[in-house]
Amino acid sequence: MSGTLTAARYGKTLVRVLRVVRDGSWHNIVEYNVDVLLEGDIATSYTDADNSVVVATDSIKNITYYLAKISPHILSAERFALHLGTFFVSKYSHISKAFITIEQLRWSRIHVSEEKSPKGHAHSFFRNGDDKRLAKVEVDGSAGKDKLIGKVTAGVKDLLVLKSTGSAFEKFYRDEFTTLVEVNDRIFSTSIDLTYTFAPISIKPPSDERKLDFILPVHKGENGYAGSVWDLEVPARALAATLDIFATDESASVQATLFKMAQRVIAENALVDHVSYSLPNKHYVPVDMRYIGTDNLTPEKAEVFTPLAAPSGLITATVSRK
Numbered sequence: 001m002s003g004t005l006t007a008a009r010y011g012k013t014l015v016r017v018l019r020v021v022r023d024g025s026w027h028n029i030v031e032y033n034v035d036v037l038l039e040g041d042i043a044t045s046y047t048d049a050d051n052s053v054v055v056a057t058d059s060i061k062n063i064t065y066y067l068a069k070i071s072p073h074i075l076s077a078e079r080f081a082l083h084l085g086t087f088f089v090s091k092y093s094h095i096s097k098a099f100i101t102i103e104q105l106r107w108s109r110i111h112v113s114e115e116k117s118p119k120g121h122a123h124s125f126f127r128n129g130d131d132k133r134l135a136k137v138e139v140d141g142s143a144g145k146d147k148l149i150g151k152v153t154a155g156v157k158d159l160l161v162l163k164s165t166g167s168a169f170e171k172f173y174r175d176e177f178t179t180l181v182e183v184n185d186r187i188f189s190t191s192i193d194l195t196y197t198f199a200p201i202s203i204k205p206p207s208d209e210r211k212l213d214f215i216l217p218v219h220k221g222e223n224g225y226a227g228s229v230w231d232l233e234v235p236a237r238a239l240a241a242t243l244d245i246f247a248t249d250e251s252a253s254v255q256a257t258l259f260k261m262a263q264r265v266i267a268e269n270a271l272v273d274h275v276s277y278s279l280p281n282k283h284y285v286p287v288d289m290r291y292i293g294t295d296n297l298t299p300e301k302a303e304v305f306t307p308l309a310a311p312s313g314l315i316t317a318t319v320s321r322k
């Protein structure tokens with residue numbers, strides 16, 4: 001054989017689940033797209049066609065639905081992902097790591113006119129945006145099943161934003177390939193992908209045989225019990241900071257604005273160690289209207305724009321706590 005297996009992970013992608021949680025007539029819902037990938041002593045399934053080490057991806061899907069039914073953590077993508085990862089690594093002796101990615105789709109409560117409750121309608125929701133919450137979890141049992149480590153990364157993806165001024169791009173590198181002209185006023189639009197990473201946590205091995213219940217770990221940091229900080233406070237603050245900087249920064253470039261966003265997220269969230277952004281620069285170009293003798297090209301006269309479907313710039317960076 002000329003090749004050797006150097007990496008292998010397998011699992012199920014796009015397990016789609018909507019969960020209704022009933023509290024009398026008051027309902028909560030979450031809709032998740034779940035990916036599960038497993039790592040461990042599975043090499044022979046590739047090299048020797050040995051399926052005895054393969055927990056079928058169909059079973060992985062069934063376990064995802066099972067935990068969606070029984071997990072007390074289902075309403076939080078981060079906690080549910082930790083529960084799911086812990087389940088796989090605890091149940092199967094030859095599985096050492098589980099990688100769970102959850103995309104949470106947006107469902108917001110409808111407010112109706114004759115409503116008594118200021119909290120919105122008890123069981124009716126609308127999709128208010130294509131952006132998704134993201135929770136990525138690695139549960140690592142390779143140091144022993146009683147020494148599980150959880151690594152949590154979370155964030156948002158596909159959040160479209162646009163500002164119609166307050167953005168420039170000047171004094172960039174010029175050579176024989178440069179055709180771009182400097183602009184002190186342009187449209188800035190991007191689709192925000194943001195992830196932030198928490199320090200690894202140790203996870204208590206589950207005791208309950210069937211549910212392999214997962215006890216939410218206590219973070220070692222100043223905030224004690226980490227659960228609500230991760231899945232409520234940090235997402236809200238990180239999103240607010242990102243949008244605030246996007247709106248108010250006099251942007252010198254996507255790069256410079258990205259760095260300011262990341263600095264804010266690090267500064268405001270003691271539990272966050274790393275912040276990453278991926279920001280496509282979605283170009284809108286002023287339409288040349290000289291054909292009707294109209295100036296639509298000089299920045300202060302530019303009012304009619306057309307979006308460029310492709311290509312776009314792509315600006316990425318990770319900022320880590322010092």
Ligand SMILES: O=c1[nH]c(=O)c2[nH]c(=O)[nH]c2[nH]1
Nearest residue numbers: 169180252253254255281313
């Ligand atoms: O904010 C920007 N950063 C770039 O790196 C770049 N490159 C480019 O052509 N336009 C822009 N804008």
